[in-house]
Amino acid sequence: MKKQTQTLRDIARETGVHVSTVSRALNPSNGALITDDLVDKIKAAAERLGYRPNRLAAGLRTNRTMTVGLMIPDITNTIFPPILRGVESVLEPLGYAVIMVNTDSLASRETLLVDVLRERGVDGIIHAAVLRDDPKIIEVARAGTPVVTVNRKIEAEGIPAVVNDDGLGVRLVLSHLHEQGHRRIAHIAGPENLSTGRFRRKSFEDAVARMGLPLPPEGVIQSARFDEAEGWRCAEQLLDDWNPTAILCANDRLALGAIQFLKDRGIDCPRQISVTGYNDMPYLDRLRPGLTTVRIELFGVGQESARLLVRMMTDPEATAPSEMVLPVTLIKRGSVGPPPAD
Amino acid sequence: MKKQTQTLRDIARETGVHVSTVSRALNPSNGALITDDLVDKIKAAAERLGYRPNRLAAGLRTNRTMTVGLMIPDITNTIFPPILRGVESVLEPLGYAVIMVNTDSLASRETLLVDVLRERGVDGIIHAAVLRDDPKIIEVARAGTPVVTVNRKIEAEGIPAVVNDDGLGVRLVLSHLHEQGHRRIAHIAGPENLSTGRFRRKSFEDAVARMGLPLPPEGVIQSARFDEAEGWRCAEQLLDDWNPTAILCANDRLALGAIQFLKDRGIDCPRQISVTGYNDMPYLDRLRPGLTTVRIELFGVGQESARLLVRMMTDPEATAPSEMVLPVTLIKRGSVGPPPAD
DNA sequence: AGAATTGACGCAAACGATTGCAAGACAATC
DNA sequence: GATTGTCTTGCAATCGTTTGCGTCAATTCT
Incomplete structure (x- = not known):
């Protein structure tokens, strides 16, 4: 044999x-x-x-394993598979393999998994986790491992970030609603400990202020998770405390939950209340009503972050751009209409 | 420093x-x-x-890297993320990391990626690819690397398989349609080179024959891909050549395409024609009509295959069960109704 | 023609962990 | 008190590659 x-x-x-x-x-x-x-x-x-x-032997000698780590919250979340494919599409032809880990947005898992990656000698890490404060990854980056973050920037640490233009996305939705005639626009915000939740909320509040729209404290409800149940709960609370004509949700799943709540209460969307999402999950166009949302560049984010990482891995001296922001587009569907005459 | x-x-x-x-x-x-x-x-x-x-050094010496490879067609396909999480849920606590690769159901990529994994010294491979003939993986298994396949069995090679009970799933759907009164039931089959497509087709034909239902050759249309466009095309061809009252599709995406075709033609589903899917993708319940489908155990499949692999990796002598079949359940939604009185 | 230069390849030491074997210490036995 | 045995630790080889340096032959130059 x-x-x-x-x-x-x-x-x-x-x-x-x-x-x-x-x-x-x-x-x-x-x-x-x-x-x-x-x-x-x-x-x-x-x-x-x-x-x-035998890359183990080579890696032992050279300290390069041609392997990179990808940290995401949860691959089950529909926005991450395309990012992964984007990353893979640039890394694999170059001979890199990727070890992917799910952090479940838990700080404890995050520190654990960083070690899992480092023990295997990854040449770099793409960090798509969304936790706002991540102790360990900064330490790793400082120690010399190339790290790029996606969808969040770590303040003042020199870790390059690839992000979608969330500020623009929120403004696009808001202008669209405004053009349709809405004035009382509420927001279901994402979890406070996640950077996307936080940033979209701030963008919303800033934009609303700039447009001179009314926004009582009850106009923004804080969700605890990015899921349908929370969307339902927040929508309920929102309508108890205020009477908006439109609800801008921090992501699609919250929006789906909110729409479900309206349906359960016999409130017509969009005739009585308009709802918008964010991310443009697949199959949203097949729902009734179709969800008006913001399409973000997922595959592209993956590609760009991988390209950036490759640059950092192959030429440690090169100064990488500290931030790279990708365009977003508004997708208009049936969940937005003019507010009721009233 | x-x-x-x-x-x-x-x-x-x-x-x-x-x-x-x-x-x-x-x-x-x-x-x-x-x-x-x-x-x-x-x-x-x-x-x-x-x-x-440093696991590289340890692995070099011991030939165990505590890393396993996971080969899937495309993580973008909604059925795979839960499988991955299932695999991870048992592997990670044991200290294993997983390198995931997407084969895109291409034989060329498959052989390439097997090497990518082996060069990194994976201790075992979970092969969730669905290509019917995969030259390389058999060779690897023969060479002593533990391999378990999911959702397909490699004939007579002694490679253990974890599968969903597709035969049962098809029969459940068929009985349901039959109970509703359907007699002319057509099938949109999955790609012939994919094991799931092939097996479900055979299950369908067997069951139909056993139930004594009519099935002209035009009653089964072969799709080229598991996607909506093919579902649309096959539905069109089906209705040109035959007049079924129900269409059993090999997966949900084909069914979505078929329903779309009916909608485009002004044919009411389910009042005029019933349609069923397979897999129970997420968010199917939010569509109109909701898609009647078969729910398969995804997380469970991942878990079981990982457990099996761990057994094989830790005790090479142990004889693993050659096949493990997991239960499926019929999910009834709005896309099935009684056939028109006619 | 002899010296200097270049080109092509071999030698051996790493990289960091594991592991069979040897060795020393100490207690127990006759 | 010498011998045997048990426990604990050290020694050194090993896994497969990479790479600085040395060597030898062929080529070029003076």
Whole structure:
């Protein structure tokens, strides 16, 4: 039976040269000169034996494993798979593999998982987690591991960030609602400990103020999680305390919950109250009413963050842009209409 | 500035013992006896220095990296994230990390990615790819790497499989349609080169025959991909050639496409034609009509396959069950009704 | 033609952990 | 008191690659 895996030594024996020569012949990048026909001979032998380099051994020696870590809150959340594919689409052709971990937005898991990645010697980390304060990742970045964050910026730490233009997204929705005639616009905000929740809320409040719209404290409800149940609960509380004609939700799932609440109460959306989401999850167009929302660049975010990381990994001296913001687009569907005549 | 990473040697120097002693103190599992207070002292030093083992080095020596590979067609497909979480839920507490790769159901990528995984020394592979003939994975399994497949069995190769009971699922749908009074039931089959497509088709044809229902050749349309566009196309072809009262689709996306076609043609579902899906994708209950479908155990499939793999990795001699089939449940929603009186 | 330069390859030391074996300390046995 | 045995720890090889340096032959220069 064939040996489990072939090594450089096997090729060396086969071709009658030293293993270092084989190594150099197979990696022209290290600048060593090996005669062309010897290179051919060695490559042929490698091919014939089915040689596959042992990256553990190489990584041990070089401190580069051609592996990167990707930290996300939860792959089950529909926005993350496209990001992952985007990351993979640039990393894989370059020979990198990615180890993905789900943090569930828990600080404890986050610190744990950072170690899981570092023990495996990842060359860099793409950090798509959304926790506002993440102790460990900053430490890792300081220690020299390339890190790029997506969808959140870590304040004043020099960690590059790839983000969608949330400020613009919120303004687009708001203008759309305003054009339709809405004046009392409420907000169901995302969890306070998540950067997206926080930032969209601030964008909303700023924009509303600038537009001169009324916004009593009851006009913004804080959700505890980005899910439908919370959307339902927040919508209920909102209508108990105020009488908005439109609800701008911090993400699609909250919006779905809110719409469900309206339906359960017999309130027509959009005829009586308009609702908007954020993210443009798949299949939203098939719902009734279709959800007006903001489409964010997911695949693109993944790609850009990976490109940035590659730059940092291959040239540690290069100064990476500290922030990269990607465009968003408003998607108009049925959940927004003019407010009731009243 | 602190050194990048601490090694066994650093702890050894710190505590005045040999590195082998440190290694043994930190891994009680290898059976060596070290005095308790020395162990405490070493552990304290390790803690103090923030020691993290270098799994590359350990893996090089032991041939175990505590890393497993997960091969799936496309994480963007909603059925895979829950599987991944299931896998992770059992693997991560045991100290394993998972490298995930997307094959896009391409044989070429599959062989490529198997190598990506093996170069990194994965201890085992969970193969959730659905290609019917996969040359490379069999070779890998033969070479001694533990492999378990999910959602497909590789015939007569001794590779354990974790599957959902597709036969049962198809029969459940069929009985439901039959009870509602349907007799002319058509099938939009999944791609022929994917095992799920193939198997569900066979299950459908067998069950229909056993129930004594009519099934002309035009009653089964072969799709080329598991997507909405194909569902639309196949539905069109189906209605051109036959006049079924119900369409059983091989998965939800095909069903969504089919329903869309009916809608575009002004044909009412379910009043004129009933449609069923398979998989129970998220948010299907929010559509109009809600899609009657089969719910399969995704998280459970992930868990079971991971458990199986762990058994194989830790005890290579143990004979693993060759097949593990998980239950499915019929989910009744609005897309099925009695056939028109006609 | 002899010296200096270059080119092509071999040698051996790393990288950090694991582990069979040897060795020393100490207690128990005859 | 010498011998045997048990416990604990040290020694050194090993996993597969990479890479600085040395060496030898072939080439070029004076």
